[in-house]
Amino acid sequence: MKKDQNLEVLDKKKRNYQNYMRHFAASQFVRKDKDQEGMQKLASEVGYRLDAKRHVAILYRVNHLPGNWKKTDYELYYFTVENVFCELLGEKNCCISYINFQKSLCLLVGICESPYDAEWIRSLLKKTIEVCDPEGDLGTTAVIGGFYTEANQLYDSYIEAFALERKRCFYEHSGVFYVEDATEEQQENGYLLQNDDFIQRLVAAMRQNQRSLVKEMLRTFADSLALLQPSREQFLLQINQVSSALLDFAMEYGVTETVEKNSKLFSSDYIEISSVSEIQTELIRYGEQILQQVHLSKNSSNSAIVRRTKEYIKAHYQDDELCLEQIADALDVNLQYMCFLFKKQTDTTIGAYILQTRMEMAGKLFQRTNYNVTEVAQRVGFFDVSYFSKCFKKYFGVSPKQYQNVSSNYLKTT
Template identity: 25%
Template sequence: MYKLLIVDDEPEVTEGLLEEIDWTVCGFSGVWSAGNGREAMEMFEKTEPDVLVTDINMPYMNGLELAEWAKKTYPLTRIVILSGHDEFEYAKQAIQLQADDYLLKPFSDDQLIAAIRETVRRMDEERERRSNVELLQEHYRISLPILREKFLSSLVTRRQSRLAIRDKAEKYGVNLDGRSFIASVIGVQARENDDGENGENRARRPKLADDLDLMLFSVSNVAEEIWFKRGLGRAFIHQDQVVLLTVSPHSEASRAMEETQDGLKEILQSIEKFLALPIAIGVGTLIRDIGSLKSSYQAALDALDYRRIVGAGRIIYIGDMESIEEKLTFDEAKERSLTRAVKVGSEEELRETIDALFGELARIQASVQVYEVYMLEMVTAILKLTKDIQGGSDELFGGGVSLLNQYRKLNSVEETKAWFVDLCVKLRGRIASGRQRASKQIVEEAIAYARSNFQDSELSIAKVCEHLHISAGYFSGLFKKETQMTFGAYLLQLRMEKTMELLRTTNLKTFEIADRVGFSDPNYLGLCFKKYAGQTPKEYRAGLPETSG
């Protein structure tokens, strides 16, 4: 069922349409009416109708202006235009506004019902198309390989929580259940034009080597087939390279690396034999946490750089080229992950992030000095977050010096972890509380601005948001959440209260009051006041008790 708003400045028209037509049968659960464009705008905020039926010629705001506003503010609204003028210019504007129908007055109930039913039919079709589960599943099935490839690429470009990876892997049908992981990179490179190359060599050279995209596709196909056959993991294209992800069930590093190397040898031989392409393969470090795959991938890229020294046609393991003793470091990615968890993550995500950070302490053997640096960098990251909190670290933790003193008094990793978790949970709560206070402050500033500027007939949400330096969409939701009314409704209420005050305390005429409370049209003030107070301004003033001289 849908909602309908009928707008016409002739009461007999709107009343007749509301009474004579069974709108429930037409598919509407709610039907409202308005006498002009401005009144319709207020009704929109309250009811958010699916269909707008509007006359063109109306006071304060004509139907075409209303339709234009509705399309901009509520773009899903369907529009039917009513007009007493058979003029091409009106019809042209209606077409530009993407009106669903254009009816000339006088029209019969049957004509309007037919137009409305056709509009409802189109809405039903659109709703069916957007909610058709089979169709959505088919689109998802077609898009799944792209989504899966984007997900795999994200694993080598940024650190992610294990929970997020597990959820996405399950969603995209990617098995990442393993005890150890290795990233390898196949480097392919299209040949540049060589003017010195003779025609015979150029003729013998495979055309494949001239097209990088075709090379990547061909190499990826070979690699994926072999990787899948051996049950080693996943192969995908990322930034003009083919990345191989080893997902090993073995905890022994030697066995996982041996199986990876065997698979890479078969890939190298197959590409040389069937594609005749000059490639090299870089192999990264073995890691235990899939969330840290980026470090293994980076090591594989570093290994691939050594092909300039050892030549193409080789599998280059970074451990053979450099000393790769795993180091305990609190890098930029880890700081970003911790900061995000504290600022916007759930408490569960925060605890999981901290578990991963302390998990590295248990896994990597490090000196006391390295351990101290690691922990101090984590504490410093938390102190940075307190800069913008009212009272800062002094109020929350007793100051930076005190915080470090607290840390130095801890006697074990377990104590340190419990202390750090408590620290982060407190900070997360304070940030959330501060965000809520900031929301209230924004609304209070908006109300203060409205009370100082309600006399401006051009005052609008756009002006308020420009003053507050926030977006209209964000402000509208915030204001309604805090006050239980829209900003437009609040502004109208404020102006009505000020009108009542002026009627009680002055002898100003209605047109003078209109100017003082932000109405450019006194008649529109009268219309709004009667709707608000149940009587005209004149009747309201006449009903006031007389004050003795």
């Protein structure tokens, strides 16, 4: 009895060692800097045929892991997947595997007898999925790399499969895919959307506090980009441009801290593990949160539109052609909304504020310089001197000349 137990323990240790070596060998075979001599020794120990007619790397991934699954659960599941696939593959062919850092099962296959084509491997993978995930609840993605005649080219096959797998999983595609089926998708540079016009329209809608429109614009943008299916990197680049515009808007309105400056959209860890739908949801959430905080901000000093309007007027009051349209265009805001917001928060119109600014500056010039009325009028944006004098008298209660004389006499006596 004791002897049988010892034999059972030894047998279990042997199996564990063999499994470990098979996983270790597979992880080494997909390295770029392989040691050829070491590769031959490993292949001999784990039974991988380096002289196989074709070699190919396959990545098998479960996209919807059950929430209660632990590492041992999906490892056991992948063990089942490998056994089913190897049984379908046949004894004359060979296969070793390991689970990579992305939690995908990497199958390295050596095909010793025909057929050597992708359709045959595709059919085996489809049968494997039918057996291991009959209900389709796990959302399995299986990607077949390129077929190569040399075992040391397994690295190339793996990299091809890895790149395509990332894209398929990013766009939440389930099924079996082969790298050569995606050749038409490589013309990705032409798929880029033109973001500048979209961002201008988005920011304009946000400044007008059109929340429903902003939400719909962000959703449509992500949907349209997903339909084009550019590379994962290009998709994220364009999302980053839009999210950066949202962040700039938040900074402009002084609500950066309250909208979590370190949003998930700016986290590399979040981006690495997220899918298109998750990123779309976060983009919309971020835009809505910014608008909510801007709306809640009642302090007029926090209103960037009013502040920037005042700053623009103070910088351009000398321009005799200064008008509301010019200010709205310069600030990239809706004219009616700009006028409404300014009146609401300052209890005066923009036109009245322009006149006030010009009159105050005219008064300072009369006090501090020897400019005559015509010179002062031109320096504060009035082409018509008589109209300037009329506005000045209405504002100060005296004519420009009288104000100038009083200021001059005051300076002489001080």
